[in-house]
Amino acid sequence: MKQVNKAVIPLELTGLGSAEGDSKTWQLKVTLPTAIGTVDMTVPAGKTLDLQVLAVAISEGVSLSVSGAARAEGFCVRCLQPVDKSFDFSLSRVYYYPEELAHLLNEVSGDSNVYADLDEAYQVQPDSRVDLEPLLIDAIVPQIPYSVLCSPDCPGLCPDCGIMLARAEAGHHHEKIDPRWSALVDLVKEQGKKDE
Numbered sequence: 001m002k003q004v005n006k007a008v009i010p011l012e013l014t015g016l017g018s019a020e021g022d023s024k025t026w027q028l029k030v031t032l033p034t035a036i037g038t039v040d041m042t043v044p045a046g047k048t049l050d051l052q053v054l055a056v057a058i059s060e061g062v063s064l065s066v067s068g069a070a071r072a073e074g075f076c077v078r079c080l081q082p083v084d085k086s087f088d089f090s091l092s093r094v095y096y097y098p099e100e101l102a103h104l105l106n107e108v109s110g111d112s113n114v115y116a117d118l119d120e121a122y123q124v125q126p127d128s129r130v131d132l133e134p135l136l137i138d139a140i141v142p143q144i145p146y147s148v149l150c151s152p153d154c155p156g157l158c159p160d161c162g163i164m165l166a167r168a169e170a171g172h173h174h175e176k177i178d179p180r181w182s183a184l185v186d187l188v189k190e191q192g193k194k195d196e
């Protein structure tokens, strides 16, 4: 079972009944202590998200659903200009009571796939809190596009001088002899001498 660390974004489940089917909703404002995202785009640390949270008591723990909207910031993968992308997210996951999880892990110990999944499962903390951060990460990261362009036809940067081609004069290019060609020219000359 995963070590339960101190909740990064704690939610106290106070007021949620423990009978199966008991539910409670929250409207929360949550400030992200650390950025959530991919290498290229993140919802930055310090951003405040408006969240709707629904908790439903089940026998093994609490089923938690979170939904909201966020904006990821990053850079165009071609021209490196800042870009941002707004999106909605929502996800439901079960937070297990630690003793229930231990029991379940014991039951499925023969099935390594199920065991591995459960072993990573979220847990309700002993003080009746849950950590919303892993749920938010799992909800947000898949919504962030893998590679983002400032516009669908972004021409990128000039490979020679680094200027943004979108802002350069039409037909921007550099006159030059490709060093690979000049080497080839020398080779052909060399070959010509041998053949003589």
Ligand SMILES: [Zn+2]
Pocket: 076, 077, 078, 079, 080, 081, 149, 150, 151, 154, 155, 156
């Ligand atoms: Zn671009």
Ligand SMILES: [Zn+2]
Pocket: 158, 159, 160, 161, 162, 163, 172, 173, 174
């Ligand atoms: Zn150039």
